[in-house]
Each structure stands twice: as structure tokens, then as C-alpha cells.
Amino acid sequence: MANKEILLVAEVFSNEKEIEKEVVFQAIESALEAATIKRHTNQIKVRVVIDRKTGDYMTYRLWEVVAANNLIDGDVEFPETQVLLEVARMDDPDIQVGDFVEEEIESVDFGRIAAQTAKQVIIHKVREAERRKIVDAYKNRVGELITGIVKRIEKGSVFLDLGGHVEAYIAREDMIPREPIRIGDRIRGYLKTVRSEPRGPQLFVSRTAPELLIALFRLEVPEVGEGMIAVMGAARDPGSRAKVAVKSNDPRLDPVGACVGMRGSRVQSVSNELAGERVDIILWNPSDAQFVINAMSPAEIQSIVVDEDRHSMDLAVNSENLSQAIGRGGQNVRLATQLTGWELNVIDASKAEESSEAEADKIKQLFVELLDVDEDIALILVEEGFNTVEEIAYVPVSEMLEIEGFDEDLVNELKSRAKDALLISAIADEEKIETAEPAQDLLEMEGMTRDLAYDMASQGIITMDDLADQSIDDLINFPDMNEERAAKLIMKAREPWFAEEHRA
Incomplete structure (x- = not known):
């Protein structure tokens, strides 16, 4: 069936909306498919193919090929849209499960399609294409400065008109607190995210991000834009105060002075853009x-x-x-x-x-x-x-000889005395542990024996709390100990901890 009107519709929509003709053709095919399905009593599957050159189009009814796994009364579950593999192979021996059997049927007249249905499908497809086009145009601009006009304000959030039917969104939390914004104001923001979504905003802009401050300095200070001055970082309390760190890549250039500008003109321009936010320029x-x-x-x-x-x-x-x-x-x-x-x-x-x-x-x-x-x-x-004494004992001799008034004999003597002091301390600690007695709570703990308690005390495990801090690997080397017993002892020692947490 030939239809020059289809070519005209594709041409008009393509030119008005600045989208590819292929998108409009696909939209018209979807509209024709919807009209065909609506004309039939049963919910069938159809496919419409339009010749992109002549406007001719053909309609095919589809049946999906399924395996004989879930037959109902000897037939497929949905006979209007499904066909058994065995039946389909009578006409096409190579067909597989998941393929479709097609049969050409009478096409509906494009001129008699319900206008609203066709229009809705086409507009929906066009909108999808427009949104994809916006994402493609801006996805490589994340991190850039965006300028727009305030289009509307909703519950503290702002929608910006960027021109060309492109809209950006600034969430309430990304707005500078108490900033007086009115519809029609021209403001700048930092493009932080571009997301492809079927509904709602796609370009997300921030007025509070530290990166906005850096981008503004790049705009207001030519030396930053040319790379003669590098902005090393920024921190903000949005609308109140900010700090920005700068360094010069040219030793002849004062980075702080360049960013401040003549009589503070440059930093004042940045401050004015950020609702009077006071900016400190810091030398990195x-x-x-x-x-x-x-x-x-x-x-x-x-x-x-x-x-x-x-x-x-x-x-x-x-x-x-x-x-x-x-x-x-x-x-x-x-x-x-x-x-x-x-x-x-x-x-x-x-x-x-x-x-x-x-x-x-x-x-x-x-x-x-x-x-x-x-x-x-x-x-x-x-x-x-x-x-510490440890530092004196083990620091290299050469370092200590650099101390004024210290000679080699004195350094060696100090290091020797430090090592002796450490040895004496270690021996004392070991004796203290070996002679230590277990606490009463450890001795009386369920599952504990007297010999094991004294063995543990000799290794520094004196109380139930000490035992609760241990792991199975810490206990496994004690006599008559296995992993199961170690785990039970540790969990028993931790019971008071769990009781305290429960009370809290």
C-alpha cells in the first residue's frame, strides 16, 4: 500500500524537531501496529514495515515459536500469539524456539488511523529521541560551567532554560541557602551529572559544588584559563565563605594577586556570582x-x-x-x-x-x-x-653522632644502656606474667579448669574480659584445646558483653 502522506509526515516532523527521519518512521510504524491490534478482537502481535523511499508499507501478523513444555489441553497457552515448534517446522524446517512465524495481513489505511493514537505514539517517540539527543549533546560536558535562565521554581528547586528546548535541574540541596532567585534570572551552575531517564530532568546542576568555584575562577582569571595559574582545590560553606588554593606555574607571576585582581575586581566577580560568598585565596x-x-x-x-x-x-x-x-x-x-x-x-x-x-x-x-x-x-x-628508650637503642649511630657534643664512645654507651634497660623491662614483664594468678571470674567460669586458667594467666589472660578479647587461633595451642572448645570458652566469656548491649 503506497502512501505519500507518510513521507510528508516524516519530512515535517524531522525538520521541525531536528531529529532523524528514521525515528519518525519507527514512530509511524508503532502507530500503525497499535491501530492494527485495536482493529482485531483478540490481542494479536503485528509488525509493520514502511519503505523509507516510497512510503509503501506492509503488515505482518506474528506468532512466537514455543516448545511443547507447557501445553494446555493439548494446545499452546496463547494460541493467538504462539505456535508450537513442530507445527512451525512444517513450513520452515530451520526455525527455532523464540523465532516468529509471519503472515501478511491487510494493512490499515494510514488516513483512517485514529488520529490521537498516531499522534501520541509519534510525539512519544519524538520526545524520546529529543531526550536522547540532549544526553548525547551534554554527556561530554559534565564538569563544565552551565549558564541558564530560571524557568520555574518548585519547592526550592530550580529549573533552568539552557536554550534550544534544553532544561537543567538544580535540586534544593544544590542551591545556595537563602539565595534570592526569581524567574527570569540568569545564573550559572556546575554540570555534575547527565542521566538518560524516560521522565523528569536529565541534566543535574549544582550551585554548591566546590568545582563551581574553580570553574568561575577559570572564567574570570585569564591566567587560570591559560594554565599559567593552577587551582589546586577549593572548599565551600555555600553562600557564606570559601577557600581556594592556587599556585603559579610561572615563577614571575603572583597567583594570589592575579586571582584577586585590580582592587579585588576578579574575586569580587566570583563572589557576586555566588550570592556574596566571601572567598579567601590561599597560596598552595x-x-x-x-x-x-x-x-x-x-x-x-x-x-x-x-x-x-x-x-x-x-x-x-x-x-x-x-x-x-x-x-x-x-x-x-x-x-x-x-x-x-x-x-x-x-x-x-x-x-x-x-x-x-x-x-x-x-x-x-x-x-x-x-x-x-x-x-x-x-x-x-x-x-x-x-x-622512647627504643629509639635510642635502635637509631643508627651515624644519626646520634650528628648531635653536638656527642662522640662515638658516648653514643655507644647510651645505646648499650638503652638495650640493657629494654632487656630488663622485658624480663620483668615476663616474670610478672609467669607468676600471675587468674582472676576469680576466670577460675569460676563455666567450662574452665584450674590448670587451664593458670596456663592462660601465664600468657597474660587474667580475666574473663581478657579471654573475651581472644580469637580461636590465640587459644588453640593450650593443652587439651581444640577449635570447638576454644569457641565455646570465648563465647562464654563474651556473654556479659551481650547482656550489657541488651540492657542498653
Whole structure:
């Protein structure tokens, strides 16, 4: 059946909606299939094929080929849409289960299709194609700055018109708090996600992401856009305050000054775009400690103690600058923590000094007692950073010889005394364990014998709590012990823990 009207519809929709003709043809085929199915009393399966050049189209009824597994009264479950494999192979010996048997049937007239059905199917297909087109256009732009006009506001969330029938969505949590936004305003955002979904928004934009701050500096500061200045990171308290770390790739260029601009013009432009958010420009430094000191600006840091294991730093600040270092509601130290990646603890410098002096005096007395040296030598060791006897015993001789006033004889003597002190301490600990007696709760515990309790006490397992901390592997080497008995003893020792949790 020829139908030039089909070609006209495909041409019009393709041009108006700027989508491929193939999509419109597929939509028309779906509409014709729906109209054909509607014309039949029973729910049949059909397939319509349109010739893309002439507009001719043919309609085929389909039966799915099924195996004879679930017959009902000797026939297939759905005879209107299914056919047995044995029956299908009478006409086509090569056909397989899951294939379809086709039979050409009379096609409906395109001019007599229910207009609404055809229109709905075509529009639905066109919308799907448009949404796919938007995703394809923007999926490679994730991470970019997006500019749009506020189209509508719903419960604090904002929909942006990006032009060309493209819409972006800013969720309420991605909006700057208390920012006055009105319909028709032109605003910028950071494109954080593009998702292909059948309904709802597909482009998700954020006004609170730190990446938006970086993108704005790239836009406002030509040196950043050209790569002469690198933005190393940013941290934000949206709408209130932010910190951004920068470094120069050109030694002749001041990165902070370039980002601030003449009379603060550049940083002010960024601030205005972010609803007046105050932005601190921080000079990045390859030294973590110095970077943290810079990030805590404008507070002045008196001293800093780095704990590599905990990835934290203790920052000592004068009492009068303590509130400034912490910031309102902890804002300053929180932003510095986000920017540097270090856990930062701000402490009063006077109290930190007192604590440090007390700790140093404690270590000095320990060295005097265990190494049998005078206070002067003990003090020198503390000032050089030695905190334990183990460090003195095992640090390389060459390092200790670098200490002013220490010769080889003194260093060897100190190391010898340190090793002796460690040996004496180890022997004392071992004797203490060997002579230890089990606690009453361990002796009286169900499943425990007196000999086993004393054996455990000799290995440092004195109480039921000590036993509860053990694993099966820890107990397996005791006499007459197997995995089953070890597990029962451990679980019995842990019963008080479970009782406490239940009460809580």
C-alpha cells in the first residue's frame, strides 16, 4: 500500500524537531501496529514495515515459536500469539524456539488511523529521541560551567532554560541557602551529572559544588584559563565563605594577586556570582604543614605538630586569636580541613606549651632513670626528638653522632644502656606474667579448669574480659584445646558483653 502522506509526515516532523527521519518512521510504524491490534478482537502481535523511499508499507501478523513444555489441553497457552515448534517446522524446517512465524495481513489505511493514537505514539517517540539527543549533546560536558535562565521554581528547586528546548535541574540541596532567585534570572551552575531517564530532568546542576568555584575562577582569571595559574582545590560553606588554593606555574607571576585582581575586581566577580560568598585565596605549598598554615589564614599559627599515622595536625594559636582560627561555628578550621585533606585540631598555644613541657619533663626523667644519665644529657636527647628508650637503642649511630657534643664512645654507651634497660623491662614483664594468678571470674567460669586458667594467666589472660578479647587461633595451642572448645570458652566469656548491649 503506497502512501505519500507518510513521507510528508516524516519530512515535517524531522525538520521541525531536528531529529532523524528514521525515528519518525519507527514512530509511524508503532502507530500503525497499535491501530492494527485495536482493529482485531483478540490481542494479536503485528509488525509493520514502511519503505523509507516510497512510503509503501506492509503488515505482518506474528506468532512466537514455543516448545511443547507447557501445553494446555493439548494446545499452546496463547494460541493467538504462539505456535508450537513442530507445527512451525512444517513450513520452515530451520526455525527455532523464540523465532516468529509471519503472515501478511491487510494493512490499515494510514488516513483512517485514529488520529490521537498516531499522534501520541509519534510525539512519544519524538520526545524520546529529543531526550536522547540532549544526553548525547551534554554527556561530554559534565564538569563544565552551565549558564541558564530560571524557568520555574518548585519547592526550592530550580529549573533552568539552557536554550534550544534544553532544561537543567538544580535540586534544593544544590542551591545556595537563602539565595534570592526569581524567574527570569540568569545564573550559572556546575554540570555534575547527565542521566538518560524516560521522565523528569536529565541534566543535574549544582550551585554548591566546590568545582563551581574553580570553574568561575577559570572564567574570570585569564591566567587560570591559560594554565599559567593552577587551582589546586577549593572548599565551600555555600553562600557564606570559601577557600581556594592556587599556585603559579610561572615563577614571575603572583597567583594570589592575579586571582584577586585590580582592587579585588576578579574575586569580587566570583563572589557576586555566588550570592556574596566571601572567598579567601590561599597560596598552595608542597609542604603539607606550610599549606595548612596558609589555609588557616587569617589566623596566625604559633606551632604545629604533625601526626602522620592519624593524618592529623595540632595547631597551636595564641589565646587572643583562638576564636579567629576556629571561626564562627568552626567555619575557618572546617574549610581548612576540607581544603588540605588533613584533620586539624586548634588548641590554645599556652596550654599546648604547658602540655608539651610536662610531656618533655616526663620523658627526660624516664631517660635519667632508665639510662642512668644526668639531666643535661637527658634534656639534649629530648630536644633532639627522642621520645622512647627504643629509639635510642635502635637509631643508627651515624644519626646520634650528628648531635653536638656527642662522640662515638658516648653514643655507644647510651645505646648499650638503652638495650640493657629494654632487656630488663622485658624480663620483668615476663616474670610478672609467669607468676600471675587468674582472676576469680576466670577460675569460676563455666567450662574452665584450674590448670587451664593458670596456663592462660601465664600468657597474660587474667580475666574473663581478657579471654573475651581472644580469637580461636590465640587459644588453640593450650593443652587439651581444640577449635570447638576454644569457641565455646570465648563465647562464654563474651556473654556479659551481650547482656550489657541488651540492657542498653
